Amino acid sequence: MPTLTVRQVRLRYLVLLGLRWLPTGLLIPIFALLLLERGLTLPQVGLVTAAQGLVVLVLELPTGGLADAIGRKPVLILASLLSLASLTLLTFADSVTLLLLVFVLQGFFRALDSGPLESWYVDAMLAADSDADLERGLGGGGAVVGVAIGAGALLSGGLVALGPIGSISAMTVPVLVALVLQVLALVALVLLLPEVRPARGVTALRDSLRGVPVAIGGAFGLLRRSRILLALVAVELFWGFGMTTFETLLPVRLSEVIGDPDRAAALLGPAGSVAWLASAGGAALAPVVARRLGVAPTAALLRILQGATVVGMGLLAGPIGVIAAYLACYLVHGASNPLHMGLLHRQVDGPYRTSVLSLNSMVAQPAGALGGVVLTGVAGATSVSTAMLVGAVVLAIAAPLYLPAWRAGRRPVAVSDAGAAGQALVPAPRSAEGANATEVRGIEPANPSRS
Numbered sequence: 503m504p505t506l507t508v509r510q511v512r513l514r515y516l517v518l519l520g521l522r523w524l525p526t527g528l529l530i531p532i533f534a535l536l537l538l539e540r541g542l543t544l545p546q547v548g549l550v551t552a553a554q555g556l557v558v559l560v561l562e563l564p565t566g567g568l569a570d571a572i573g574r575k576p577v578l579i580l581a582s583l584l585s586l587a588s589l590t591l592l593t594f595a596d597s598v599t600l601l602l603l604v605f606v607l608q609g610f611f612r613a614l615d616s617g618p619l620e621s622w623y624v625d626a627m628l629a630a631d632s633d634a635d636l637e638r639g640l641g642g643g644g645a646v647v648g649v650a651i652g653a654g655a656l657l658s659g660g661l662v663a664l665g666p667i668g669s670i671s672a673m674t675v676p677v678l679v680a681l682v683l684q685v686l687a688l689v690a691l692v693l694l695l696p697e698v699r700p701a702r703g704v705t706a707l708r709d710s711l712r713g714v715p716v717a718i719g720g721a722f723g724l725l726r727r728s729r730i731l732l733a734l735v736a737v738e739l740f741w742g743f744g745m746t747t748f749e750t751l752l753p754v755r756l757s758e759v760i761g762d763p764d765r766a767a768a769l770l771g772p773a774g775s776v777a778w779l780a781s782a783g784g785a786a787l788a789p790v791v792a793r794r795l796g797v798a799p800t801a802a803l804l805r806i807l808q809g810a811t812v813v814g815m816g817l818l819a820g821p822i823g824v825i826a827a828y829l830a831c832y833l834v835h836g837a838s839n840p841l842h843m844g845l846l847h848r849q850v851d852g853p854y855r856t857s858v859l860s861l862n863s864m865v866a867q868p869a870g871a872l873g874g875v876v877l878t879g880v881a882g883a884t885s886v887s888t889a890m891l892v893g894a895v896v897l898a899i900a901a902p903l904y905l906p907a908w909r910a911g912r913r914p915v916a917v918s919d920a921g922a923a924g925q926a927l928v929p930a931p932r933s934a935e936g937a938n939a940t941e942v943r944g945i946e947p948a949n950p951s952r953s
Contacts, residue, residue: 506696508630512642514694515623519643520650521687522619525589525680527654527778531770532662534753535763536673540596544754548878550602551750555742555871557609558616559864565613574618575697581614582688589681593674612867617859622695624847641789641840648782648836652775654680659771662764673767730910731849733903735862737805737842742869744897746877747812747890748831752824755886759821773825780829781836788837798908801841802901808834809898816890845907 506514537547569577588607595601623643658676666672757766792800811834814827846862873893881889 506626506630508627511623511626511630515619515626516643516646518619518687518691518694520646521683521690522615523647523650524654525585525683525687527651527774528658528661528676528680528683529654530651530749531655531658531753531774532673532676532767534750535757535767536677537601538754538763539671539673540601542598542601543882544878545882546598547750548746548874550598550605552871552874553602553605554609554612555867555869555874557606558613558867559871561610561613565616569614569618569621573697574622575691575695577614577618578691578695579688581611581618582684582691584611584614586681586684586688589677589684593677593681609867612863616863616867619695620843621859622697641785644785644788644836644840645782648778648780648785648832650778652778652782654683655771655774655778657771659768659774662771663768672764728849730906731846731858733906734842734846734849735865737900737903738862738866739869740896740900740903741805741838742866743873743876744809744812744893745870746873747893747897748815748828748835750874751877751881751886751890751893752815752828754881755815755890756821756824756828758886759819759824769821769825773828777829777832778836780833784833784836784838785840788840791837792841796908797841797845798904801838801845802904802908804834804838804841805901805904806898808838809894809896812890812894812897816887816894845904 534547537550538544542550565577584607588604588611591600591607592604595604620643657679661675661679662672664672664675667675670678753766753770756770757763760766760769788800788804795803808831811827811831815824815831818824818827846858849858873896877889877893880892
């Protein structure tokens with residue numbers, strides 16, 4: 503198989519990334535309202551969605567290590583199959599038990615999907631060009647994610663506005679379309695993502711699986727040796743918790759302001775589309791702003807700004823004010839992702855890149871689950887606005903965790919101090935099979951872990 507060029511690597515990555523997030527765009531505007539339509543209370547919505555984060559907590563590192571050990575492509579294919587199963591069940595699930603199973607399957611999907619495509623892209627780009635501008639490439643990926651989710655959200659709103667189709671409710675139609683798009687994404691993954699694995703068969707699989715604990719141990723070794731990496735991963739605790747405000751509570755808040763769930767869902771389609779276009783614009787502009795202010799200071803400032811936008815969503819009166827704050831929130835959200843991930847990637851050198859990304863996502867998902875339970879509970883006991891204010895504070899107080907990366911960027915670092923000061927760390931020793939399974943020889947083998 504011929505070596506792919508930098509242009510080919512980038513194009514395939516962006517196409518696969520767009521197809522992966524397009525179905526998600528269809529679901530984001532309607533999933534909370536869909537669960538309420540199926541008979542759940544708001545606290546029950548928080549509980550069933552929390553199942554996803556808890557599954558990710560258990561499986562994130564093993565699946566990241568699995569991707570580093572056996573290859574990124576088979577893990578991504580398995581993830582896509584589980585997503586198909588989850589969406590199929592969501593089309594008819596109408597009880598707490600079945601909807602809980604939907605989010606358990608989503609947890610398996612997110613754990614497997616978190617990191618392999620991005621790691622494939624980064625390793626392939628560095629193999630083709632060791633001086634590749636990672637922030638710029640990740641910013642382009644963020645822009646594609648924003649456009650894909652925005653297009654999905656716009657389509658979702660249009661489908662809901664058209665009304666029910668026979669016995670299928672208006673809010674279920676986007677789920678069916680997302681199911682079809684997920685099939686297309688799986689086909690594209692099989693065709694467009696080449697990966698060299700040195701051996702196949704049962705023996706090769708067994709040998710590769712032995713490399714999973716090695717990969718996990720290597721990732722934890724990096725975390726122990728770098729204060730910067732530890733702080734960056736800790737940012738995700740606050741970020742994941744606070745995301746409940748604009749992923750789960752915002753549709754309920756808008757429905758509350760408008761007074762009609764169906765009208766709110768229809769409005770969230772175009773609003774969500776514009777929001778994710780704003781996210782794409784933020785992702786594209788973030789590297790430009792960061793070159794003037796510095797990556798770490800810009801990332802810290804954005805944590806505070808995102809908290810402020812959530813305050814706006816919770817306190818502004820009328821749908822126009824709520825939606826304006828929502829758009830600003832996603833502009834900041836999109837800008838934050840490539841900066842955070844760029845800082846994270848630059849702390850890793852070696853075969854454990856996906857495992858480190860999994861560590862990052864591992865804390866975000868259960869933090870999101872906790873945020874879902876706590877903030878929906880606060881909303882049920884007090885008001886949605888109060889819950890959003892609590893989430894805003896949590897988002898903003900993560901800003902100081904970027905200080906170690908900022909301090910390291912302001913001073914030269916001796917080689918002996920690389921681990922403590924934030925230079926790329928040398929990985930722990932690894933087994934022969936682990937090394938063979940994860941190296942990229944000029945051919946490639948990858949999210950906003952966030953939706």
